Amino acid sequence: MANYVTKESLFEIQSITNPILAPNEKEALYIRTQLNEKENNYNAHLFHIDLETGESTQWTYGNERVSSPQWSPDGKQVAFLVKRNEKQQLYILNSRGGEAQELTTLPNGVNSYLWSPCGEKLWITSTVKKGLGITEQEEKEEKKVPKAYVVDKMKYKADSVGLLPQERYSQIAKVDLATKEVSAFTEGDYSHSLQGISHDGKTLVIAVNRTENTDDIFRTPLFLVDVETKEEAVLIDEDGYYGGAEFSSDDRYIAFGGSDHTYKNATHGHVYIYDTETKTTQKLTEMLDVPVGDYAVADIQQGVDAPTVIWTENNDLYFQVSTEGDIRLYYATLEGAIYPASPENEHVYGYAVFKNGNRALITVSNPTFPGELFDFDITTGERKQLTTFNAEFLESTTLSTPEAISYTAKDGITVHGWIMKPAQYTEGEKYPFIVEVHGGPHTLYANTFFHEMQLLAAKGYGVLYVNPRGSHGYSQEFVDGVRGKYGEGDYEDIMAGVDYVLQHYAWIDESRLGITGGSYGGFMTNWVVGHTNRFKAAVTQRSISNWISFYGVSDIGYYFSEWQMLADMNDVEKLWHHSPLKYAANVETPLLILHSERDFRCPIEQAEQLYITLKRMGKEVGFVRFPECDHNLSRTGIPNLRLERLEQITGWFEKYL
Structure with a gap:
């Protein structure tokens, strides 16, 4: 007898996301998320795959949600974020086995991070109360009593957050891998975010808006910051949304995504290229009359975190484009040639491109396929399915x-x-x-x-x-x-x-x-x-x-x-x-x-x-x-x-x- 989709099928369908290639390009990481019926929550676990044998191994377990996995520059370690105690912290795992160790124990946890290319330190962001250092604990109140919230701005609340925490700002710090020592990098009563790092490790791209009242401000400027001197140069400071900076392999160019404010929040997303030698910025996708990025709505994929743009070693680029019901991988050259690299009639919701630009790992869904990880030969169009987490559901269910x-x-x-x-x-x-x-x-x-x-x-x-x-x-x-x-x-x-x-x-x-x-x-x-x-x-x-x-x-x-x-x-x-x-x-x-x-x-x-x-x-x-x-x-x-x-x-x- 045929089975049909039920509401409980939500517990059967698994979400396979966030492929991350190792530096040796012979192995990769990805995340599998499932709804946990017993705990009434979501579990997201880290998986490793050997690309030569196709063998997948689960690396984390338990009632928790792992996010943001990244390989160390030498590929010997993997970092990720997970909340195992009260706050989300940064963990390091030896890629040849063993227990993950907690690298940070910050009072407000870690929001995001980047490996420094030297492999000896990591850059992190953490929320810090005004007047305190990044490692300083706020005073705990003896007894929880209700407190008044004094509203003085129009942007004072946010969906999924509630009332915005007052006098708390996201700051950037660096963590020494060997000593676990945390040292603050940014200061001031403004929130900072990490957007990218150069291959020589000398330049960070950060986003920060230093306007006192942002009620009518719809921009977060991007800055190039010298890691040694902290000197800043503006990358872009315009109304709109910009972020996700990636340096070309020779560090000459910086690609980032963004949409200006011409049509307010209806403006198409584009890829921008900044040339560090000529100090000029071009809108690479200007001739493309569809938006760069993934704008699809659905209810299965969980915790998707796809790159804004990826460079090849030859300074070509890959990015997602939403076009006529498809989310496709697109290829572009610095000269402005742009064309689709993946087929029609599907949703490429995650991708990692090999340095030579001829091959990619992609996570793909279509209307009768919840999504799995594939090894994709971009030049021939051939692909090999690497995971089969949803095979049992598909075999037993009539769609x-x-x-x-x-x-x-x-x-x-x-x-x-x-x-x-x-x-x-x-x-x-x-x-x-x-x-x-x-x-x-x-x-x-x-x-x-x-x-x-x-x-x-x-x-x-x-x-x-x-x-x-x-x-x-x-x-x-x-x-x-x-x-x-x-x-x-x-x-x-x-x-x-x-x-x-x-x-x-x-x-x-x-x-x-x-x-x-x-x-x-x-x-x-x-x-x-x-x-x-x-x-x-x-x-x-x-x-x-x-x-x-x-x-x-x-x-x-x-x-x-x-x-x-x-x-x-x-x-x-x-x-x-x-x-x-x-x-x-x-x-x-x-x-x-x-x-x-x-x-x-x-x-x-x-x-x-x-x-x-x-x-x-x-x-x-x-x-x-x-x-x-x-x-x-x-x-x-x-x-x-x-x-x-x-x-x-x-x-x-x-x-x-």
């Missing part, structure tokens, strides 16, 4: 294979997406049908494995998921096409997709349509039910219902509204016009509202307003609150509550469809 579609929306633009048949599809039958809308909106649905979509198909639903205007992976004009116009062209794009599939797929039961989505997808779900009665059931998740209150309650509200709605509190008419709450009286679709109580991105008051308003109007509405969870419940939330969320979604659709 639905998404079919790519494209159609023309109302104003002539082409929209791309996928349709899935129910997993137990029988020719001639009619099936209920669910539309999924992604968040962002500047992300994309991709050719990657999505547990939630497969679960809906297994439950007997057809599924449609598309990339309406505002999605990444297409032109700059396309991704910018929603700003100031939420609920207009994007809404038309989604409804045109519904019309398209109803016209072309006779098995869809038009009288049993459902819609769901989270974040921006939750906004769109709310908007849809206020503007059409075509759907018989809807589930809105971590949604926005009222742009007026969102402005003041979201951790990003005051600037996100200005960037995305092109309106602030001086134009409440525009904010209200685009608010789904305004159209509550029109709602006739039974609506289930799901929301996390610790969501600071789209705070739960957005759900509360919508629920009480609809309930007061006598509408068919449900409301489920998830304690101790933030905006990322569906992807990285507490496992039992992820299951409960899926149970609530499928239960609502079962009831009304």
Whole structure:
């Protein structure tokens, strides 16, 4: 008897990420993450693979999450971060065996690190309280008493963090490998991050913003810092997001990723090259009208940490590009030649390139394949699968294979997406049908494995998921096409997709349509039910219902509204016009509202307003609150509550469809 995807399949599917090549290029590291049902958490363990024999060995065990593995420059040791006591610390493991030893015991732990190329020290970042040294312990209070939090800035809270710690700053220090001695490198009441290091070990790239109040500052300048003298030179100091600096093998060039502020947070990501000899910067990918980076949304991959860009020994480059539903590895030369290096119809979510540039280790997923590690010959296109952690799940489970579609929306633009048949599809039958809308909106649905979509198909639903205007992976004009116009062209794009599939797929039961989505997808779900009665059931998740209150309650509200709605509190008419709450009286679709109580991105008051308003109007509405969870419940939330969320979604659709 065939097995189908269940909500509990989340515990079977394993996430294989972060391939890291050894300096000898004969071995590598990667991380396997699993949901731990017994402990109701996530375990991430370090694995080693011999690339000549293909043999994998598990190197860490226990109820813990390992991250950021890096080989020492001579390949004899491996460093990683893990929280084994109270704080996350840096550990060193001999690559020929033995116990990992704790290198740091800092009072606030280690946030990130880089090996110095000499192999005798490591650069780290750690959080330090104002007035204390990096190794100094804060005074412990005898008794925990509640303390007032005095707010003096607009950027004072963040989703997944909560209220931002006051008078604490991320500082850079170096750790001597032999003595474990920690010595501070940066100072001042500003947060610093490590972005890169030169091959001669003489230059660090650090990011720091030394503005007193960053409420209206959307830049973190990158500096080249001389390790001996601490002298700084600006690498880039412009509005936007820049980081992930990599030096070419001869240290002449520095490649880094970034997106400027031309279209605010809708600007395409690019690769920039700084020439240390001419002191000039070029935008290497300027002619590429798709974004550099991985903007895919899914719910399986955990703790992915892919490089921004990788150099070969010949000064060519590799990086990821999100393009028309694919996340592909791209190749570029300094002269500006750019072309894809990996195939279509898949999601390359991790990569490590051999020095000669002809071969790579890649972690790859596609819509019916959760992801494994492959040895990829870039020149011939041949690949060898190195891990089979998900083989048992795939062999025993019947999946639905998404079919790519494209159609023309109302104003002539082409929209791309996928349709899935129910997993137990029988020719001639009619099936209920669910539309999924992604968040962002500047992300994309991709050719990657999505547990939630497969679960809906297994439950007997057809599924449609598309990339309406505002999605990444297409032109700059396309991704910018929603700003100031939420609920207009994007809404038309989604409804045109519904019309398209109803016209072309006779098995869809038009009288049993459902819609769901989270974040921006939750906004769109709310908007849809206020503007059409075509759907018989809807589930809105971590949604926005009222742009007026969102402005003041979201951790990003005051600037996100200005960037995305092109309106602030001086134009409440525009904010209200685009608010789904305004159209509550029109709602006739039974609506289930799901929301996390610790969501600071789209705070739960957005759900509360919508629920009480609809309930007061006598509408068919449900409301489920998830304690101790933030905006990322569906992807990285507490496992039992992820299951409960899926149970609530499928239960609502079962009831009304």
